[in-house]
Amino acid sequence: MHSEPEKRIHKNAIKAWTVNALIMGLIWFIPLGFYVTISIGDTFGTDLYWYQGIDWFLFTVLLIVALFLYLLIGLLYPKLRWQRWKYDVSEKEIDLLRGIIIKKRTLVPINRVQHVDTRQGPVYRKFGLSSVTISTAATTHEIPALDDETANELRNTISSLVRKVKGDV
Template sequence: MRSEPEHRLPETAIKAWRLSGIIWAVVLWFITAILVLLTLQGGGPPWWTDALVGVLALTISILATTVMPSLRWKRWRYQIDEHEVDLRRGIFIIQRTLIPVKRVQHVDTRQGPILRKYGLSSVAITTAATTHEIPALDDETADEVRNQISNFARLAEEDV
C-alpha cells in the first residue's frame, strides 16, 4: 500500500473555509427568515416546518463554521513527483486520487476574494477527463506547485 502524501495545506485555509462557511450560513439564515415571515403572514408552511428548518439551519451553520473546516484541513494532503500528483481528501469518505503527470493538459492557479484575503490560492490541474484542485495553498507555494507540475508534464511529454 502507498504511503500517505506528505504535504499539508497551510493552517490559514481553516480561516478561509470558516469565512466561507459564515457566508453560506448567512444565506441559509436569510432563507429561513423568509420562510418564517411567510408563515407569520399566513401564506407559508406550518410553524413546525419553520422550527425544523431553524434547527437544521443552526446545525449546518455550526458545522460549516467550526467543525468542518478543521476536519477538512486535517484530511487534506498532497504530494507531487515526476510521475504523478497524489491527492488525499474527504471528511467522512476519504478519497485518494492519483493523477499521472503525462495526462496533465494544463495547470492554473485560482484566487477568489476569500482566498485573496488570506494570501491563498488554489491550484487546478486539468486532464482530458476532469479538473482536480489543491485548495488554499499560500500564494508562493501555489506558484511553485503549478510550475513544478507544469515542468514534470513537459518532461513526461518529451519522453513519449
C-alpha cells in the same frame, strides 16, 4: 501500494473556509424567513398583532436546526477538511488525499496533465492563498488553499515535470 501523501495545505485554509462557510451558511436561514413571511402574511394587513400568526414551536425548531447546521458547517467542517487534505507531487504522479467521512485518493499521472493553473478568489486573496488546478483530458483536479508562493512553485514544478515527461524540454 503508495504511502499516504505527506504535504498539507496552508493552515490559513481553515480561516478562509470558515469565512466562506459562514457566508454561504446564511442559506440555512432562508426557510425560517419564508416561514415567518408566510405566517405574518395572513394577519399583517388585518391584525395589529401580526406575531400571533406564527407557530412559535415550529419557529423555534427551525431556528435551532438552522443555527446548528450553520455552526457545524461554519466552525467544525473547515478544521476537519484541513486535517484530511494531503498531497504530494513526484516525477510520475500527483497524489491527492481528501475527504471527511469517505476518504478519496486520486493519482494523476504526470503524462496525463494538459495544463496547470493557479486560482484565487476574494476570500483566498484576503488570506494570501491560491488554488492549483490540474487539468487532464477527462477532468480537473484541485489542490486548494496553498500560500501564494507555494502555489506558484507547485504550478511551475508540475509544468516542468510534464514538459520533461512529454519530451518538450
